[in-house]
Amino acid sequence: MLDLSKIQSIAKSYSPQELFAALVWQRQFNQFDGQEVITDLSGRTDLWASFLFTKPIFAPDENGLSFGGMIDTLLAMANYRPMPETSIIHFVAYPGDALYILTENQDTKVSQLLDLGKKWRADSVEIIDGTNEDYSFRLKRRLRTRYSGALWDNDVEHRDAVIVCYWWD
Template sequence: MLDLTLIQTIAQSYSPQELFAALVWQRRFNQFNGEKVITDLSQYTDLWSSFLFTKPIFAPDENGLSFGGVIDTLLAMANYRPMLVSSIIHFVSYPADTLYILTENQDTKVSQLLDLGKKWRADSVEVTDGTNEEYSFRLKRQLRTRLDGNDIQHLCDAVVVCYWWD
């Protein structure tokens, strides 16, 4: 059941980025510590423009793996029930294991984000600028974008740094 009053309050109080930060914050598994990741991201806001925490996105997705991740997420959300930490019953929390960070294509920013991947003990850290042949020309064009949101004339190259935890 959806509490529309609560949803309205949350929607008026928080940005989509803050909502994703909350999902990351509550997630802990294997080497991943969401609270530490969000604490670091809040300290280094100059390194990134946005981030998304989800299941892996594969390109091309010939085997439907990305869709399988969507199904996993939908099932977890359908079956989630808030439980006390002391409860013996636990439901699957938001089942993300991959963090995507959008940043300007600057060596200093990218190298610091790569270093954070080591600190966060990610199993894999990759950087893409959309030039990989598996990605479309459209993606490369999208990554040459306005990251400041205001200056239409100011385009910059961007990259996505992808962190994955097993």
């Protein structure tokens, strides 16, 4: 059941980025420590424009794996119920295991984000920039166009963007 007054209060108080940060903060599994990741990201806001925490997005997706991840996320959200710590019943937490960070295509920023992937013990770290044969040239153009034209910052007119993807198994 949705508590509309609570939703209204949350919507007025928090940005979408803060809501995703809260989802990351809650997650701990295998080598992943959400609190460490958010602490590092909050201390290095100069390295990123935004981030998204979700199930992996595959391209190309011939086997429907991205769709399956979306279904897993929807099921976890449908089944989640807050429970006291003392409860023997615990529901599946938000099932994100891939972190996507949008950043400027600048060697110093990208290399520092890659270093954070080592610190965070990510199983895989990938740079998505449109040059990988699995991604089309259109993606590179779309990253540049969207990054240059969509951010409310006059200094990004001719900048290029990449996405750094971290995945934990």
